Amino acid sequence: VISVYCYAILGEEGDQASKYLSALELFSSAEKLRVEGVWVRQFHLRPGLASPFVFLSWLAARTTRLRLGTGVVTLPLENPVRVAEDAAVLDALSGGRLELGVANGGGAPALAEVFRGGPLADRKAAYLDGLAQLTAALEGQPVGGGFLNPPAPGLSGRIWEATLSEQSGYEKGLPAARVLPGGEGSGDQPALRDPVPDHGVDPRPAGLPLRDAAHGANRAVLPQLHAPRGSPGTVRPRRPPRPRLTPPRTASHRVPIGVALDPSGV
Amino acid sequence: MSEPTGAASPGLTSDEGARREGDASRAPVGERMGRLRIAIHSDLREHGDQATVYREMLSLFVHAESLGFDSGWVRSYHFRRPGQGFSFPGGLPSPFIFLGAVASRTSRLRLGTSVVPLPLENVVRVAEDAAVLDALSGGRFELGVSNGGQPHVAAALGVPLDKSVAAQLSRLSALVSTLDGSPLGDTKQELNPPAPGLSSRIWESALTSQTGRDSAARGNGVLIGSTQTVPAEVTALAYHSALPHGVAPRVGLVVNIHVAASRGVALDELEEDIETVYAWGRDWLPLASTLEEKAAAINVHYGTPSDITVSIGSFPAFPYVTELQFAMAYGTRSYERRLAAVEAIASSIAPALGWSR
Numbered sequence: 274v275i276s277v278y279c280y281a282i283l284g285e286e287g288d289q290a291s292k293y294l295s296a297l298e299l300f301s302s303a304e305k306l307r308v309e310g311v312w313v314r315q316f317h318l319r320p321g322l323a324s325p326f327v328f329l330s331w332l333a334a335r336t337t338r339l340r341l342g343t344g345v346v347t348l349p350l351e352n353p354v355r356v357a358e359d360a361a362v363l364d365a366l367s368g369g370r371l372e373l374g375v376a377n378g379g380g381a382p383a384l385a386e387v388f389r390g391g392p393l394a395d396r397k398a399a400y401l402d403g404l405a406q407l408t409a410a411l412e413g414q415p416v417g418g419g420f421l422n423p424p425a426p427g428l429s430g431r432i433w434e435a436t437l438s439e440q441s442g443y444e445k446g447l448p449a450a451r452v453l454p455g456g457e458g459s460g461d462q463p464a465l466r467d468p469v470p471d472h473g474v475d476p477r478p479a480g481l482p483l484r485d486a487a488h489g490a491n492r493a494v495l496p497q498l499h500a501p502r503g504s505p506g507t508v509r510p511r512r513p514p515r516p517r518l519t520p521p522r523t524a525s526h527r528v529p530i531g532v533a534l535d536p537s538g539v
Numbered sequence: 540m541s542e543p544t545g546a547a548s549p550g551l552t553s554d555e556g557a558r559r560e561g562d563a564s565r566a567p568v569g570e571r572m573g574r575l576r577i578a579i580h581s582d583l584r585e586h587g588d589q590a591t592v593y594r595e596m597l598s599l600f601v602h603a604e605s606l607g608f609d610s611g612w613v614r615s616y617h618f619r620r621p622g623q624g625f626s627f628p629g630g631l632p633s634p635f636i637f638l639g640a641v642a643s644r645t646s647r648l649r650l651g652t653s654v655v656p657l658p659l660e661n662v663v664r665v666a667e668d669a670a671v672l673d674a675l676s677g678g679r680f681e682l683g684v685s686n687g688g689q690p691h692v693a694a695a696l697g698v699p700l701d702k703s704v705a706a707q708l709s710r711l712s713a714l715v716s717t718l719d720g721s722p723l724g725d726t727k728q729e730l731n732p733p734a735p736g737l738s739s740r741i742w743e744s745a746l747t748s749q750t751g752r753d754s755a756a757r758g759n760g761v762l763i764g765s766t767q768t769v770p771a772e773v774t775a776l777a778y779h780s781a782l783p784h785g786v787a788p789r790v791g792l793v794v795n796i797h798v799a800a801s802r803g804v805a806l807d808e809l810e811e812d813i814e815t816v817y818a819w820g821r822d823w824l825p826l827a828s829t830l831e832e833k834a835a836a837i838n839v840h841y842g843t844p845s846d847i848t849v850s851i852g853s854f855p856a857f858p859y860v861t862e863l864q865f866a867m868a869y870g871t872r873s874y875e876r877r878l879a880a881v882e883a884i885a886s887s888i889a890p891a892l893g894w895s896r
Contacts, residue, residue: 289732290674297675318728323667330639331675334597352661354696358617358632365590366597366640383725387663417695419620422629423589 276309280344283313284321293328301335310340310372315347317384326359333367342372345435349379349396350388353403354417357410361425373428375404376435408432573787573861575894578610579603579881580653580793580864583637584630593637595874599881600641604648606885607896610681611645612653612762612791612864613637617692635668642676651681653762653791653864654744656688657710658700663730666717670734682737683762683791684714685744711757714741742789748777755781760789763856765838765866766816768823775859791862794851796888797841797870798880805841805870806830812869813839839869844883848891863892 281296300311311332313325322328329341341363346356356375364371377400379385382392393399410421411429579600585592600611616630631637634652641650650672655665665684673680686707693700718738720729742760745751746767751774754761761778763771775790782788799805810830817824817833827833834841840850851857865884867877 290677293671293674293732316731317667318723318726318731320731322671323731324635324671326633327635327639327668327671327675330636331643334640334643351664352696352698355633355660355664359636362593362631362633362636365593366636368590381726383727387724387726388661390661417618417620418691419618422617422619422632423593424619 277307278309278340278342279303279311281311281313282316282321284316284319286320289320293322297328297332297335300332300339304336304339308339310342310370312342312344312372312374314344317347317350317388326363329371330363330366333363333370337368339370340372341367341370342433343374345374345376345433347378348375348403348407349377349393349399350384351403353406354410354421356403357407357421357425360428361411361421361423364425364428365423369427371428372431372433374433374435375407378435404432404434575860575889575892576609576862577884577889577894578612578649578651578791578862578864579608580612580614580866582614582616582630582866582868584614584616584628584868586628589629593631595877597637597640597644599874599877600648601644602878603881603885604645606881608648608881608885610649610651610862610864611638611641612651612681612683614653615655617659618695635672638672638680639675642672642679646677647679649679649681650676651742651791652683653793654683654685654687654742656685657707657714658686658702659688659693659696659698662710662713663717663723666714666730666734669737670718670730670732673734673737674732678736680737681740681742681760683742683744683760684711686750687744711741711743714738742791745774745778748773751775751778752781754778755786756783758783758786760791762791762864763793765793765795766820766824767838771838771854771856772859775856779859788861790860791864792856792860793838793864793866794854795837795839795866795869796847796851796880796884797839797867798844798847798876798883799842799870802842802846805846806834809834809839809841809870813837816869837869841870844887845891847883848888851888852892857892863889863894 279300281300283292283296285292296313303311311329313322313328315322315325317323325343325346329343332339333341348356360371360373377397379388379393379396385391385393408429410416411425411432413420413424581596581599583592583596596613603611613631613634615632615634617632619629634655638650638652641648657665669680669682686702686704688700688702690700715738717723717730718734720733722729739758740760741757742762743750743754743757745754745761745763747769751761755778761774763774767774771792775792778790779788797805797809799808813830813833816837817827820837825836827836838854840847840854842850851863857863865881867880871877871880
């Protein structure tokens, strides 16, 4: 099954408010055109969208069916429990339409200083710890002498992870149920290859951007293709993609959620 | 409750006295205040399915705008804690996300956080959420913050809880400079999207005359809650007396209301909530023994719309208020009752208190 999504970087200079609002109007219209969902990227302290959850909550209130994706939230720069709360509130307001994409990363040490109060000694460890906290909170494990509120049933099964290298893709692909490459290939990234050894978790949707359409993505709908691995629908990008997004290893991910494959079936 | 000390606030009309006698029908707001504003206020701390709670409150906010309400404010509250009495039913941990949805469905209503506890948050992330919300709402956001936060929440969020005055001053100063576009840390980068004017729309939660004075000196507004360690009018008067010349006062007061056929019926419906809240704050709330006294101690106004008008109009802090923030947190449970209550506010209670659309 092939689904069409929109993807917006919103990274241009210029009046940010009107850029956001025109993208939101476009996305609202996209739902009427049977587009399945949208993904928006997070950027800090530069042209772009600092708060994807706030942006998507605006869209949630204007739409009824559109899947709402963060592609992606840079987890090491965030408080993972606060991400869980923001995600849970958006999921509740949207009737369970959130697709929660997260990434390692964080850019310059100065950004970590601003957002986390100091450099991240081991960014990968920080990322994995954050992902574990996020997942645990979403799955209703105890936090703060109680539990995440609102509850977010099923949302941990809608986490997507970005991967930037073949190795991390392989690691995260182990339990993977789906992949969502997106964004800009730098040319020195390894070519897209199947990161998943034979663990018997097919089918696994893959989201591949039509890279050349990505320029000015807030002005143009950027289709993404979701297809099971190895199916005739799989599209290989012309340039190496990044990031790749795969869910973390939890039991719930072994069940194909189906939202990316067939949103109408959920 | 003690009367406010010091000189009477300049510009208050002689009708203040009338209000204190309970004659709300003769109570236009003092000239200095400018137009009285009204808001809907919710902590969304409800039993039941939280998604339904959020969506119903969203509808109520949209309806409030159509009735002429000036603003809508939501509180932030973290984690659901079974067996914690007053704290039990959950709430809204992410006010910016909820208000993003309200922004989408409204065009005029001002949108406020009441409040974001700064010690629990990264100030720059708060500024980002605020700036995006302000951009999406066409500049309608009002940023309420506090020096609050409970230890168990801070522990869960992995943040050191420092509520010293110095730490809060540092956070407030960082918030203002971030919103004003100063380069952040060593990044040489600034907040995006820009948030022009938003730093002049900061409100601080104020519990004492000292915090009232300090907020005024910073030119910020104050938000006075329904449960206070000192009488609300003491805080409000301190705010007015310390406000720099030329700065328009912004005093928001939360008033809990419960509309019913009579005061007796209302009290019956309120009893459980009043007892629960009073028990929660027994150590520092004004001494009260009867249900009526306890209702007064937590600022609940109840009965017919006319009863409620008189009750709010005679509330000692009312003359100092620029924005009445109506909450229906106690007693009023169903969506239909809340809808009827906001209609009563807009059609009779608020106009009798001096509000006009």
